[in-house]
Amino acid sequence: MAVPDLVAPAIILVEPQMGENIGMAARAMANFGLTELRLVAPRDGWPSEKAVSAAAGAAKIIEGARLYPDARSAVADLHLVLATTARERGQMKRVFSPEEAMDPIRERLAVGQQVGILFGRERTGLENDEVSLADAIVTFPVHPACPSLNLAQAVLLVGYEWFKRETGSALPFGGEPLSPRAPREMLVSFFDYLEGELDGAAFYPPDKRPIMARNMRDMFLRMEMTEQDIRTIRGAVRALAEGRRVRKG
Amino acid sequence: MAVPDLVAPAIILVEPQMGENIGMAARAMANFGLTELRLVAPRDGWPSEKAVSAAAGAAKIIEGARLYPDARSAVADLHLVLATTARERGQMKRVFSPEEAMDPIRERLAVGQQVGILFGRERTGLENDEVSLADAIVTFPVHPACPSLNLAQAVLLVGYEWFKRETGSALPFGGEPLSPRAPREMLVSFFDYLEGELDGAAFYPPDKRPIMARNMRDMFLRMEMTEQDIRTIRGAVRALAEGRRVRKG
Structure with a gap:
């Protein structure tokens, strides 16, 4: 500056x-x-x-x-x-x-x-x-x-x-996210992926699935994720799921 | 406080x-x-x-x-x-x-x-x-x-x-004037007194008196004088005027 x-x-x-x-x-x-x-x-x-x-x-x-x-x-x-x-x-x-x-x-x-x-x-x-x-x-x-x-x-x-x-209170650096805020489609596609993996892992009690899925979507929405955030979390979910499949395999 | x-x-x-x-x-x-x-x-x-x-x-x-x-x-x-x-x-x-x-x-x-x-x-x-x-x-x-x-x-x-x-930025002390702001009548009465003494001292060139008096009233108005201010200045003017009369006497 x-x-x-x-x-x-x-x-x-x-x-x-x-x-x-x-x-x-x-x-x-x-x-x-x-x-x-x-x-x-x-x-x-x-x-x-x-x-x-x-x-x-x-x-x-x-x-x-x-x-x-x-x-x-x-x-x-x-x-x-x-x-x-x-x-x-x-x-x-x-x-x-x-x-x-x-x-x-x-x-x-x-x-x-x-x-x-x-x-x-x-x-x-x-x-x-x-x-x-x-x-x-x-x-x-x-x-x-x-x-x-x-x-x-x-x-x-x-x-x-x-x-x-x-x-005007110029700060030496700002808080801009390092990657753009994720568009909604990327979020929804991540939710679909996550919920699919959780289905595969028998995470949801069947009668609770709709409400649990919506609550978890809300948690991730509160994160205000960037594109990079979604790539990172998606990778982490994949690693967990693959690890499970490897151990099971 | x-x-x-x-x-x-x-x-x-x-x-x-x-x-x-x-x-x-x-x-x-x-x-x-x-x-x-x-x-x-x-x-x-x-x-x-x-x-x-x-x-x-x-x-x-x-x-x-x-x-x-x-x-x-x-x-x-x-x-x-x-x-x-x-x-x-x-x-x-x-x-x-x-x-x-x-x-x-x-x-x-x-x-x-x-x-x-x-x-x-x-x-x-x-x-x-x-x-x-x-x-x-x-x-x-x-x-x-x-x-x-x-x-x-x-x-x-x-x-x-x-x-x-x-x-709310509470300061340890405020800037309240120590005496109430003077009412207009006290100001105008001071102006009359001051201008009378200046007349007596032959301060004004006759053709300039109206404008000089108004300008000096503006100077004192910008002071936003309190009652105490007026008493003080009035006393100072009186001391100067009396001193002059004594010396002349």
């Missing part, structure tokens, strides 16, 4: 503490086609060996990351800014789930505007003044007994919703 | 290698209200200190995890089994996205059946014979340039879709 380069929002990590988390966030971005990473004053300095190593396949995102001294400068060129927070901030902003947030994000990107999403520090999140830079809040539907997501997981969920919407 | 105990699918990790990953998977389960963890032959033995430590708030899930010698025994009591895989297996199964998979999962749980989802080893995933135990496949919509999710992230996405569907 080829996915063209996506016009996507920037991910902005504000004072991330651990290089590993930056790397894992970059990896999560790459999983879903996000490419632009902005870092506000990473605690342990930059560049970071640990970030590169945790990013695995996403080293390009780490190399291309831009550094900013504060959140204000990191969002300076953006037209729509969203802030992720896990708790109520008493700020009168709209609150979106990651899924809902894709509507305004895609709307702005579609007219050539720049969009970014702020993620806060590992333990303490964004400060209220940083949230104040944003047009709206994104928060996650989480179970109240265990509401805290780690940084890379929050980035992952935003990327996931983004990619889902952008590609 | 109170969320009742959910009737949820079991998460089955097949031969997970790192205790940290088991712990992070348990944490991801807890974030989304999943509680039942099954482990097939964890490589580094069980119990695992590293798993407990990585699970953070989800120690209960780790403590309650059940051990099985192989995938077959881990799914023995289940009625619907799904296998997560990142690549095509040449098996003629239905392939669901995590979102789509919630339909059959919820359908079965609703009639009291047991459901489980298999996740494979960190590097190599599930073996084909293990996938063969499942009714259908779940795969993730990921960017082809970086398609590999880590174990806990795959569990996270399944849990996220599960919780979203189960709770």
Whole structure:
């Protein structure tokens, strides 16, 4: 499956503490086609060996990351800014789930505007003044007994919703049957063959034959068999019948 | 927000290698209200200190995890089994996205059946014979340039879709304005006050007053102001006007 380069929002990590988390966030971005990473004053300095190593396949995102001294400068060129927070901030902003947030994000990107999403520090999140830079809040539907997501997981969920919407949930492979669904005639001919062999093996009590045959047809119909399925099962029935005949012979 | 105990699918990790990953998977389960963890032959033995430590708030899930010698025994009591895989297996199964998979999962749980989802080893995933135990496949919509999710992230996405569907994407807090939206009369009275003060400050070129006043009314209307907003802005205008009068006085 080829996915063209996506016009996507920037991910902005504000004072991330651990290089590993930056790397894992970059990896999560790459999983879903996000490419632009902005870092506000990473605690342990930059560049970071640990970030590169945790990013695995996403080293390009780490190399291309831009550094900013504060959140204000990191969002300076953006037209729509969203802030992720896990708790109520008493700020009168709209609150979106990651899924809902894709509507305004895609709307702005579609007219050539720049969009970014702020993620806060590992333990303490964004400060209220940083949230104040944003047009709206994104928060996650989480179970109240265990509401805290780690940084890379929050980035992952935003990327996931983004990619889902952008590609219509394009899966890397589909569930097409490998052989065409069998036409009805092939099925009925298989039923005739099977029932003939079962007659020969004295399978049916004579008074029960009609209902047992119909029930077994229903079982095979529920299989939604392909042509290949029928060839396979037909071969298996033949092998059983021949084996019996050989043993009897 | 109170969320009742959910009737949820079991998460089955097949031969997970790192205790940290088991712990992070348990944490991801807890974030989304999943509680039942099954482990097939964890490589580094069980119990695992590293798993407990990585699970953070989800120690209960780790403590309650059940051990099985192989995938077959881990799914023995289940009625619907799904296998997560990142690549095509040449098996003629239905392939669901995590979102789509919630339909059959919820359908079965609703009639009291047991459901489980298999996740494979960190590097190599599930073996084909293990996938063969499942009714259908779940795969993730990921960017082809970086398609590999880590174990806990795959569990996270399944849990996220599960919780979203189960709770209607219940967010931990909403975006209700903290004060009621202002009635029109309060707005119009504010406009009158503002325009009066601007008249007093000789803000408007006389021939432009009508259009400038209407444009500024539109700006404030786009704010969708609450009663508190209007009180705040009105106070700010008054402070500016008084300050000017004091300086002039």
